[in-house]
Amino acid sequence: xxxxxxxxxxxxxxxxxxxxxxxxxxxxxxxxxxxxxxxxxxxxxxxxxxxxxxxxxxxxxxxxxxxxxxxxxxxxxxxxxxxxxxxxxxxxxxxxxxxxxxxxxxxxxxxxxxxxxxxxxxxxxxxxxxxxxx
Amino acid sequence: xxxxxxxxxxxxxxxxxxxxxxxxxxxxxxxxxxxxxxxxxxxxxxxxxxxxxxxxxxxxxxxxxxxxxxxxxxxxxxxxxxxxxxxxxxxxxxxxxxxxxxxxxxxxxxxxxxxxxxxxxxxxxxxxxxxxxxxxxxxxxxxxxxxxxxxxxxxxxxxxxxxxxxxxxxxxxxxxxxxxxxxxxxxxxxxxxxxxxxxxxxxxxxxxxxxxxxxxxxxxxxxxxxxxxxxxxxxxxxxxxxxxxxxxxxxxxxxxxxxxxxxxxxxxxxxxxxxxxxxxxxxxxxxxxxxxxxxxxxxxxxxxxxxxxxxxxxxxxxxxxxxxxxxxxxxxxxxxxxxxxxxxxxxxxxxxxxxxxxxxxxxxxxxxxxxxxxxxxxxxxxxxxxxxxxxxxxxxxxxxxxxxxxxxxxxxxxxxxxxxxx
Numbered sequence: 403x404x405x406x407x408x409x410x411x412x413x414x415x416x417x418x419x420x421x422x423x424x425x426x427x428x429x430x431x432x433x434x435x436x437x438x439x440x441x442x443x444x445x446x447x448x449x450x451x452x453x454x455x456x457x458x459x460x461x462x463x464x465x466x467x468x469x470x471x472x473x474x475x476x477x478x479x480x481x482x483x484x485x486x487x488x489x490x491x492x493x494x495x496x497x498x499x500x501x502x503x504x505x506x507x508x509x510x511x512x513x514x515x516x517x518x519x520x521x522x523x524x525x526x527x528x529x530x531x532x533x534x535x536x
Numbered sequence: 537x538x539x540x541x542x543x544x545x546x547x548x549x550x551x552x553x554x555x556x557x558x559x560x561x562x563x564x565x566x567x568x569x570x571x572x573x574x575x576x577x578x579x580x581x582x583x584x585x586x587x588x589x590x591x592x593x594x595x596x597x598x599x600x601x602x603x604x605x606x607x608x609x610x611x612x613x614x615x616x617x618x619x620x621x622x623x624x625x626x627x628x629x630x631x632x633x634x635x636x637x638x639x640x641x642x643x644x645x646x647x648x649x650x651x652x653x654x655x656x657x658x659x660x661x662x663x664x665x666x667x668x669x670x671x672x673x674x675x676x677x678x679x680x681x682x683x684x685x686x687x688x689x690x691x692x693x694x695x696x697x698x699x700x701x702x703x704x705x706x707x708x709x710x711x712x713x714x715x716x717x718x719x720x721x722x723x724x725x726x727x728x729x730x731x732x733x734x735x736x737x738x739x740x741x742x743x744x745x746x747x748x749x750x751x752x753x754x755x756x757x758x759x760x761x762x763x764x765x766x767x768x769x770x771x772x773x774x775x776x777x778x779x780x781x782x783x784x785x786x787x788x789x790x791x792x793x794x795x796x797x798x799x800x801x802x803x804x805x806x807x808x809x810x811x812x813x814x815x816x817x818x819x820x821x822x823x824x825x826x827x828x829x830x831x832x833x834x835x836x837x838x839x840x841x842x843x844x845x846x847x848x849x850x851x852x853x854x855x856x857x858x859x860x861x862x863x864x865x866x867x868x869x870x871x872x873x874x875x876x877x878x879x880x881x882x883x884x885x886x887x888x889x890x891x892x893x894x895x896x897x898x899x900x901x902x903x904x905x906x907x908x909x910x911x912x913x914x915x916x917x918x919x920x921x922x923x924x925x926x927x928x929x930x931x932x933x934x935x936x937x938x939x940x941x942x943x944x945x946x947x948x949x950x951x952x953x954x955x956x957x958x
Contacts, residue, residue: 418598418667426600460613488678489616495675 472514545636545784551587587777587884619657649702653712711943714891736889777884804835810946821862881911905933
């Protein structure tokens with residue numbers, strides 16, 4: 403794990419996602435995730451969500467300018483196929499310890515939809531959200 | 537006359553080299569690709585040596601952690617569904633395309649097919665199933681199936697290159713990629729395809745290798761220089777290996793039209809099973825002998841017309857002996873004395889990929905004009921009496937070569953390759 407990363411390896415079910423975040427995402431994303439864990443500030447979660455979207459774009463030639471517009475469609479603009487969306491959802495679930503159903507994700511079409519959806523999940527009573535919790 | 541099939545491109549990720557030039561050098565100089573290894577962090581395991589793949593680090597279950605030569609670039613949508621040996625296979629395919637002077641886009645013409653062979657990735661399958669059990673079935677990697685199961689090579693390479701012709705996989709253990717090559721030849725002869733990619737690949741990790749230790753099939757020699765010694769009296773088992781080889785086969789007129797450079801003609805193939813035992817070859821090599829006879833007949837060649845046999849011999853006591861007896865019954869009994877060697881003394885035994893790897897070695901030998909030697913053959917098994925065992929690599933240009941493969945269940949497959957000039 404790079405020395406700049408504030409994310410530590412965990413033995414919990416978050417382990418794979420945390421390791422991936424720590425090893426392969428930029429330091430500012432790891433730091434935003436650490437801040438989110440400490441403060442529950444949704445702007446920090448937003449930054450992490452955007453980084454995860456960008457990372458899961460199957461074809462990097464479709465990578466948008468950063469920060470990407472909320473109106474960008476995951477499938478039509480960023481080339482997400484159903485597998486990439488599933489991969490991304492599993493990653494979000496593991497990292498933020500939330501549960502996302504197929505019905506819910508089918509309603510998410512744009513980056514803006516996804517940001518709002520994850521914010522709602524993290525704020526909701528049923529979401530675990532407390533990073534580091536098993 | 538049926539259509540001819542010509543070998544027009546080769547790609548190598550092997551223990552003895554990751555490109556054609558290195559492989560030729562290793563075959564000529566008898567430079568082995570085996571190294572000391574320690575599986576599962578357990579120094580007390582009896583298996584100490586393997587045919588390792590250099591320049592690649594693919595120990596992680598996550599493709600994000602893999603390291604490989606930067607000359608290979610693949611998009612995320614390809615990498616996410618690969619097993620470690622799938623990465624080897626793609627790299628070998630890229631090499632073969634460049635070697636053949638073909639653009640990747642040419643593979644999407646509908647006349648190109650793809651046959652592959654591997655045992656799948658036991659490593660990734662174990663990883664994904666362990667994850668599934670850990671969360672009581674509630675989640676899993678959506679790419680887990682297509683990255684892990686047998687067939688992963690053809691799934692991934694066909695999708696990556698947009699191949700629209702015949703696509704499939706073969707599972708006959710150590711004869712698998714020889715079946716793939718034979719069936720590719722049939723497809724070209726029958727006019728079903730004008731070009732076939734044949735790919736074999738395997739991983740070198742605990743999950744692939746150690747189950748063979750449980751069968752007592754692996755060498756326990758600790759010295760990489762001499763652990764693999766096919767046909768030698770001191771052999772004590774095979775040395776596992778891995779990597780990938782891609783061979784491009786093209787119908788003669790197709791190759792002519794585009795001015796392809798030809799390594800050799802794949803002139804015939806044949807197969808016959810032992811009908812004897814699930815894991816042990818027939819003690820007299822009956823099935824292999826019959827496979828050789830059928831192959832000679834298919835190629836229209838007599839035993840005396842074969843200059844060199846690249847033997848399957850993996851360095852196991854039983855298997856090498858039965859192959860030697862099979863060779864005697866086909867060649868010695870007919871008064872023929874082709875050179876015989878097994879290149880597994882250099883490479884180790886890469887399981888499913890060995891057939892196409894050794895067919896590619898034969899193609900190199902035909903084009904470059906040499907006969908590979910049999911490393912570590914000091915005192916041949918008495919079963920080799922009368923055979924022309926070839927210890928050192930010879931600067932002799934063979935015109936016609938036979939390539940042998942055998943796998944579990946007694947499957948035996950042979951090919952004949954011969955010189956060909958356009």
